[in-house]
Amino acid sequence: MIHCLVRPLVYTISVAALVASSSALAQKRPLRVGMTLSEISTTSGQPNGGFEGYRFTGYTIYDALINWKLDDAKTASGLAPGLATEWSVDPKDHTKWIFKLRKGVKFHDGSDFNADAVIWNLDKCFKKDAPQYDARQQAQVAGRILSIKSWRKIDDYAVELTTHAPDSTFPYQVTYVLYSSPAQYEKLGRDWNKFSAQPSGTGPFRVERLAPRERLELARNPNYWDAKRVAKSERLILLPIPEATTRASALLSGQVDFIEAPPPDFIPRLKQQGFQITSNVYPHIWPYFMSFKEGSPWRDVRVRKAVNLAIDRPGIVKLLGGFAEPAVGIVDPSSPWFGKPTFGIKHDPAAARKLLAEAGYSAAKPLALKVFVSPSGSGQMLPKPMNEYIQQNLKQVGINLELVTADWEQLRNCRRAGAGAPVCQGTDGINNSSATVDPFSAFGRIYSSKAIPPAGFNYMHFSDPKVDAMVERVQTTFEEKKRDQLLGELHAYLVDNAVDVWVVHDVGPRALSSRVRGWVQAKHWFQDLAPVYVAD
Amino acid sequence: MLKYILRRVLYTIPIAIGVSLVVFTLVHLAPGDPLSAVMGEVDQKMLVEMRKSFGYDKPLPIQYVVWLGNTLTGDMGYSLRSGAPVFPMLMSAAKNTMAIGVAAALLGFVFGIAAGMIAGYNHGTWLDKAVSSTAIAGVSMPHYWLAIILVIVFSVQLGWLPSVGAGSADSFWSWEAWRHMLLPALALAAIPGAVVARTARAAVMEILSMEFVEALRARGLSERRILLHVARNALPTVLAVMGLQFAHLLAGSILVETVFTWPGTGYLLNLAIFDRDMPVLQATLMLLALFFVFTNLVVDILQAWADPRINRA
Numbered sequence: 001m002i003h004c005l006v007r008p009l010v011y012t013i014s015v016a017a018l019v020a021s022s023s024a025l026a027q028k029r030p031l032r033v034g035m036t037l038s039e040i041s042t043t044s045g046q047p048n049g050g051f052e053g054y055r056f057t058g059y060t061i062y063d064a065l066i067n068w069k070l071d072d073a074k075t076a077s078g079l080a081p082g083l084a085t086e087w088s089v090d091p092k093d094h095t096k097w098i099f100k101l102r103k104g105v106k107f108h109d110g111s112d113f114n115a116d117a118v119i120w121n122l123d124k125c126f127k128k129d130a131p132q133y134d135a136r137q138q139a140q141v142a143g144r145i146l147s148i149k150s151w152r153k154i155d156d157y158a159v160e161l162t163t164h165a166p167d168s169t170f171p172y173q174v175t176y177v178l179y180s181s182p183a184q185y186e187k188l189g190r191d192w193n194k195f196s197a198q199p200s201g202t203g204p205f206r207v208e209r210l211a212p213r214e215r216l217e218l219a220r221n222p223n224y225w226d227a228k229r230v231a232k233s234e235r236l237i238l239l240p241i242p243e244a245t246t247r248a249s250a251l252l253s254g255q256v257d258f259i260e261a262p263p264p265d266f267i268p269r270l271k272q273q274g275f276q277i278t279s280n281v282y283p284h285i286w287p288y289f290m291s292f293k294e295g296s297p298w299r300d301v302r303v304r305k306a307v308n309l310a311i312d313r314p315g316i317v318k319l320l321g322g323f324a325e326p327a328v329g330i331v332d333p334s335s336p337w338f339g340k341p342t343f344g345i346k347h348d349p350a351a352a353r354k355l356l357a358e359a360g361y362s363a364a365k366p367l368a369l370k371v372f373v374s375p376s377g378s379g380q381m382l383p384k385p386m387n388e389y390i391q392q393n394l395k396q397v398g399i400n401l402e403l404v405t406a407d408w409e410q411l412r413n414c415r416r417a418g419a420g421a422p423v424c425q426g427t428d429g430i431n432n433s434s435a436t437v438d439p440f441s442a443f444g445r446i447y448s449s450k451a452i453p454p455a456g457f458n459y460m461h462f463s464d465p466k467v468d469a470m471v472e473r474v475q476t477t478f479e480e481k482k483r484d485q486l487l488g489e490l491h492a493y494l495v496d497n498a499v500d501v502w503v504v505h506d507v508g509p510r511a512l513s514s515r516v517r518g519w520v521q522a523k524h525w526f527q528d529l530a531p532v533y534v535a536d
Numbered sequence: 537m538l539k540y541i542l543r544r545v546l547y548t549i550p551i552a553i554g555v556s557l558v559v560f561t562l563v564h565l566a567p568g569d570p571l572s573a574v575m576g577e578v579d580q581k582m583l584v585e586m587r588k589s590f591g592y593d594k595p596l597p598i599q600y601v602v603w604l605g606n607t608l609t610g611d612m613g614y615s616l617r618s619g620a621p622v623f624p625m626l627m628s629a630a631k632n633t634m635a636i637g638v639a640a641a642l643l644g645f646v647f648g649i650a651a652g653m654i655a656g657y658n659h660g661t662w663l664d665k666a667v668s669s670t671a672i673a674g675v676s677m678p679h680y681w682l683a684i685i686l687v688i689v690f691s692v693q694l695g696w697l698p699s700v701g702a703g704s705a706d707s708f709w710s711w712e713a714w715r716h717m718l719l720p721a722l723a724l725a726a727i728p729g730a731v732v733a734r735t736a737r738a739a740v741m742e743i744l745s746m747e748f749v750e751a752l753r754a755r756g757l758s759e760r761r762i763l764l765h766v767a768r769n770a771l772p773t774v775l776a777v778m779g780l781q782f783a784h785l786l787a788g789s790i791l792v793e794t795v796f797t798w799p800g801t802g803y804l805l806n807l808a809i810f811d812r813d814m815p816v817l818q819a820t821l822m823l824l825a826l827f828f829v830f831t832n833l834v835v836d837i838l839q840a841w842a843d844p845r846i847n848r849a
Binding site: 213 | 569571579580581582583584586589590614617618619620621625628629684687688691692695698699700701702704794795796797799803804807810811812
């Protein structure tokens with residue numbers, strides 16, 4: 001009798017052990033991803049290629065002191081401990097930040113991560129006379145961590161970073177500096193080009209093979225410091241496929257398992273064939289930034305509100321196959337910085353006409369606006385049909401919108417130079433999509449008068465002492481909840497004054513083979529590929 | 537002959553310098569900033585500093601002289617986009633373009649000559665009509681459109697061949713590499729094949745109407761021997777067209793390479809244009825221009841060899 005019981009028990013235990021051990025193993029089948037990038041982003045530490053670069057060759061190979069929490073599709077992504085376990089501002093001097101570093105972390109080459117590595121990397125980016133200084137990496141990160149002034153080692157596992165002025169948003173800026181291995185750099189003869197081919201970071205993946213412009217093959221780092229984020233797939237292969245239809249064909253023909261931005265007209269077919277389609281709103285805004293310079297009609301709040309009310313956003317969403325979210329502000333309502341704006345952005349042509357009449361415009365004297373647009377570009381979605389749709393919407397309320405098309409680089413140059421610059425070709429506004437990932441990129445660098453070009457991205461030359469004061473209060477409020485509340489107030493103020501034309505937020509559609517598992521599309525530009533794998 | 541070759545080779549030097557000047561000027565006249573490829577989100581102030589550190593603040597003639605000097609010493613600089621040295625990047629791209637270019641040329645020329653000769657020889661028959669209509673379709677069809685159709689049929693519907701990239705094989709002599717090459721080569725072969733077929737057909741028809749053919753027939757030569765004579769006489773015309781078509785294949789495959797994400801010079805050029813990657817753009821344009829110069833030279837020499845009446849010495 002006992003014998004009869006023991007045998008099934010032993011059998012059950014051994015099967016359970018087998019299942020447990022196999023689940024700890026990674027999936028042999030590689031995960032092949034078709035990116036929209038035209039080139040593999042740089043792999044030396046600070047990636048180029050914007051946030052897509054950070055997504056694929058940044059947070060896969062490297063870590064920052066503070067990472068992003070990307071395991072939740074429901075709430076807005078926040079900060080998470082990375083190579084630093086904790087950080088705090090010095091209560092006596094709000095320009096000093098202490099970062100406690102994670103112990104036992106190793107770079108892919110086996111060398112230790114410690115305070116010396118932090119200092120070495122900050123020198124790499126910002127100390128022009130350091131032997132490891134790399135102008136190319138500096139160019140990628142300098143504009144994202146403007147507050148940093150100096151840095152020093154406290155002990156082997158603690159560093160102190162100092163900012164120019166008190167800035168509570170500094171931890172967000174810290175997420176953009178990624179840490180390369182000093183030992184590997186030495187081993188490769190102090191050559192960043194060689195390092196790019198054989199990089200070494202601390203991230204969940206290490207580089208196995210890099211074929212420029214063709215493919216980047218990453219292998220899982222089994223010793224990754226965060227047990228929860230040890231990669232599920234043994235290999236991750238990244239392929240740059242900028243052409244949207246080629247990308248979709250590659251997925252349909254089984255050459256890749258996962259693509260970003262499938263062309264909208266392919267989506268119904270992909271769905272029909274059993275592919276998974278995912279999307280989620282993320283910190284992105286597709287706006288018109290308009291000139292506030294002397295003599296601009298945009299200085300009249302009635303005009304600004306009228307334009308916002310004249311646009312049929314659900315119509316634009318429909319035009320995009322449903323893959324967008326109508327904007328009711330700079331950030332979407334699920335953001336902790338949304339606040340409580342009272343100006344409800346909706347489609348109300350009658351109200352728009354009324355406001356225009358109050359502002360002195362009529363059929364005899366119509367309002368004319370000239371906006372600089374691009375035929376394509378990062379985050380620009382489908383600019384041509386969207387802009388033409390808006391043009392029709394505005395026409396219906398008596399506004400003549402002229403679209404001046406130039407290529408993406410010219411548009412970026414105009415944004416940098418600011419409204420009225422010769423490069424802007426006499427336009428009153430630009431259609432340049434914007435990332436609103438952190439408080440600084442969402443508000444400070446765009447709406448503060450200190451950010452008027454050449455010192456920042458306040459293209460509009462928008463200057464409001466109240467906004468400046470609010471930005472400053474945000475920067476000097478170190479309690480997170482209070483700061484988020486202040487950001488909400490700032491956002492509500494900007495929306496109530498209809499400072500810009502906010503049209504839609506992108507939702508970043510992805511198409512995945514039916515065998516792909518573990519994918520969670522966070523509400524973010526960055527995504528975690530470590531838990532994603534292709535099932536047998 | 538040798539003197540002629542030498543003279544033609546020497547001619548290429550001023551041509552190359554002229555080309556370099558045009559390339560440099562055009563690239564720098566195009567709107568956009570050469571540093572946009574390396575820049576992240578930098579403001580105007582930082583941009584000015586960076587322009588200085590990369591040497592883009594210097595006057596254009598000085599930038600040209602520096603670039604030409606470096607290029608002549610084999611230093612084509614580094615890609616602004618990826619940081620990789622330009623020369624090996626260009627060589628690997630040229631090797632890939634050459635691979636599908638040669639494959640497409642072989643396919644197109646063999647089928648084109650055969651079909652053209654058959655059509656010309658059987659002038660007016662249904663065979664001629666079939667070849668001529670196919671050739672007209674081949675010439676009129678945009679090759680990027682054909683590329684998309686090939687992808688839809690062979691990759692998406694049938695799932696036989698890959699539609700993206702060159703695969704991960706290290707050598708061209710593997711099935712993995714051939715699978716990836718087949719569709720781009722087919723798409724590229726259509727136009728040269730059709731052009732060569734039309735040229736061969738016209739040349740054969742013209743030669744067949746010449747008196748010497750009648751004379752050959754009168755002497756009792758077999759049709760096969762006569763065809764050989766016709767082919768020999770048609771060769772210089774067909775060669776000239778083939779040379780140009782081959783140069784087009786090596787230099788003009790931007791669209792097809794982009795559709796297949798084929799890592800060749802056309803795709804590289806496309807990326808360099810969008811990224812304003814000046815060092816890569818300049819080097820690739822130079823290489824493509826030199827391809828043309830070189831192919832013309834080879835064709836001229838071959839023509840002189842094929843038709844002794846062309847005495848260029």
